Amino acid sequence: xxxxxxxxxxxxxxxxxxxxxxxxxxxxxxxxxxxxxxxxxxxxxxxxxxxxxxxxxxxxxxxxxxxxxxxxxxxxxxxxxxxxxxxxxxxxxxxxxxxxxxxxxxxxxxxxxxxxxxxxxxxxxxxxxxxxxxxxxxxxxxxxxxxxxxxxxxxxxxxxxxxxxxxxxxxxxxxxxxxxxxxxxxxxxxxxxxxxxxxxxxxxxxxxxxxxxxxxxxxxxxxxxxxxxxxxxxxxxxxxxxxxxxxxxxxxxxxxxxxxxxxxxxxxxxxxxxxxxxxxxxxxxxxxxxxxxxxxxxxxxxxxxxxxxxxxxxxxxxxxxxxxxxxxxxxxxxxxxxxxxxxxxxxxxxxxxxxxxxxxxxxxxxxxxxxxxxxxxxxxxxxxxxxxxxxxxxxxxxxxxxxxxxxxxxxxxxxxxxxxxxxxxxxxxxxxxxxxxxxxxxxxxxxxxxxxxxxxxxxxxxxxxxxxxxxxxxxxxxxxxxxxxxxxxxx
Ligand SMILES: Cc1ncc(COP(=O)(O)O)c(C=O)c1O
Numbered sequence: 504x505x506x507x508x509x510x511x512x513x514x515x516x517x518x519x520x521x522x523x524x525x526x527x528x529x530x531x532x533x534x535x536x537x538x539x540x541x542x543x544x545x546x547x548x549x550x551x552x553x554x555x556x557x558x559x560x561x562x563x564x565x566x567x568x569x570x571x572x573x574x575x576x577x578x579x580x581x582x583x584x585x586x587x588x589x590x591x592x593x594x595x596x597x598x599x600x601x602x603x604x605x606x607x608x609x610x611x612x613x614x615x616x617x618x619x620x621x622x623x624x625x626x627x628x629x630x631x632x633x634x635x636x637x638x639x640x641x642x643x644x645x646x647x648x649x650x651x652x653x654x655x656x657x658x659x660x661x662x663x664x665x666x667x668x669x670x671x672x673x674x675x676x677x678x679x680x681x682x683x684x685x686x687x688x689x690x691x692x693x694x695x696x697x698x699x700x701x702x703x704x705x706x707x708x709x710x711x712x713x714x715x716x717x718x719x720x721x722x723x724x725x726x727x728x729x730x731x732x733x734x735x736x737x738x739x740x741x742x743x744x745x746x747x748x749x750x751x752x753x754x755x756x757x758x759x760x761x762x763x764x765x766x767x768x769x770x771x772x773x774x775x776x777x778x779x780x781x782x783x784x785x786x787x788x789x790x791x792x793x794x795x796x797x798x799x800x801x802x803x804x805x806x807x808x809x810x811x812x813x814x815x816x817x818x819x820x821x822x823x824x825x826x827x828x829x830x831x832x833x834x835x836x837x838x839x840x841x842x843x844x845x846x847x848x849x850x851x852x853x854x855x856x857x858x859x860x861x862x863x864x865x866x867x868x869x870x871x872x873x874x875x876x877x878x879x880x881x882x883x884x885x886x887x888x889x890x891x892x893x894x895x896x897x898x899x900x901x902x903x904x905x906x907x908x909x910x911x912x913x914x915x916x917x918x919x920x921x922x923x924x925x926x927x928x929x930x931x932x933x934x935x936x937x938x939x940x941x942x943x944x945x946x947x948x949x950x951x952x953x954x955x956x957x958x959x960x961x962x963x964x965x966x967x968x969x970x971x972x973x974x975x976x977x978x979x980x981x982x983x984x985x986x987x988x989x990x991x992x993x994x
Pocket of ligand 1: 594595596597598600620621623673701703704729739741
């Protein structure tokens with residue numbers, strides 16, 4: 504049960520009190536509480552938003568007697584998520600991953616990293632200069648998607664990486680698969696190492712007993728949380744949570760958060776975190792309970808549509824899946840004879856519905872904490888039903904199955920050396936044998952085929968070409984058409 508303190512929003516209140524004073528504004532931002540704003544900006548943000556767009560370093564808001572309202576809001580967030588300390592982030596979970604990477608170690612130190620982490624963690628490796636050992640997640644060959652990491656794979660990777668200073672994993676995945684974080688933490692802790700979890704997709708997990716356990720409660724030491732994703736702060740507003748162990752020094756994390764943060768954090772973004780925290784802490788159980796019930800009904804409607812199935816609890820227990828987040832409705836479209844790409848486009852262009860994610864075999868709709876999912880779920884199911892019917896009448900070309908991806912190439916430089924060091928751009932066809940200076944990940948399943956610092960192989964390059972020919976797409980290359988690749992110069 505949420506305590507009384509959680510019902511307050513100290514930082515939001517401080518912003519509102521400040522703007523209610525109608526102060527003369529002779530500081531930034533130049534729109535001066537909206538009076539100097541272009542009408543387009545007013546139309547976009549509204550005068551309320553502009554009046555409350557208050558800069559940092561404002562007396563009684565984030566400076567003055569401590570704990571300031573800004574500090575109080577972060578303390579409440581730490582209490583709400585069960586953290587020793589929490590930081591508000593205004594550059595997304597990406598900032599959390601950058602700060603985490605900087606806090607772990609640097610230049611040549613070893614770290615074990617799940618291969619299909621978000622690009623912000625790879626960018627973190629470029630920032631910190633560490634030498635990663637990558638661990639493959641479990642792959643679902645039928646659905647062509649990646650799940651979580653097993654404790655056995657993590658243990659093997661750590662044992663093969665003497666001197667590793669930490670293990671970095673992601674849970675939940677884009678498809679809602681939650682790893683057994685408690686077992687992963689045990690594997691890392693038994694070797695004296697911290698477990699870092701990118702829980703960008705799981706900020707809500709802490710707030711309902713029917714959801715898979717959250718990473719902090721499972722023993723993780725540092726957890727990145729993309730609060731804006733499902734808990735619903737403003738886009739970009741995220742948090743970093745420190746666990747209760749003593750494997751990570753909060754002072755170092757604090758300095759690293761500042762290192763990768765603007766000196767002008769938006770009060771609106773941070774305020775939205777304070778408000779979203781209250782909603783989750785005070786009303787989360789009730790709101791999530793209602794949403795989960797409504798999603799159950801949407802699932803039932805979806806599975807009744809010929810050719811569709813949903814990823815459900817029956818997957819739990821497969822390698823890399825200790826739980827499934829029901830706030831994501833992942834729909835298996837294989838039985839329709841069409842692809843997730845075609846279905847998602849049809850749903851968007853003919854029915855005005857945007858999905859979070861789609862791959863060859865699966866499309867994913869996500870629900871938010873507090874969403875009136877009865878009505879939105881009905882709308883989704885109706886659109887999917889209609890779109891499947893329409894696709895039946897216009898079948899696409901037959902789909903050939905793509906072979907599984909080849910093993911990734913040997914890491915011959917750190918990602919930092921390859922990404923930031925001397926390099927050149929060469930034709931894609933000439934790249935085999937060279938060292939990649941940029942990453943490439945073919946979707947599906949989205950596990951990077953190439954990361955900066957790895958030797959490019961003929962097999963990998965052909966796989967990427969094949970994947971595109973199959974209707975997939977490749978993320979990461981600076982040449983979107985992939986006519987050229989950026990490679991490192993070896994000394
Ligand atoms: C697993 C994961 N981590 C981190 C991020 C980065 O989050 P943000 O967009 O809040 O920076 C994402 C974004 O999609 C993600 O999926």
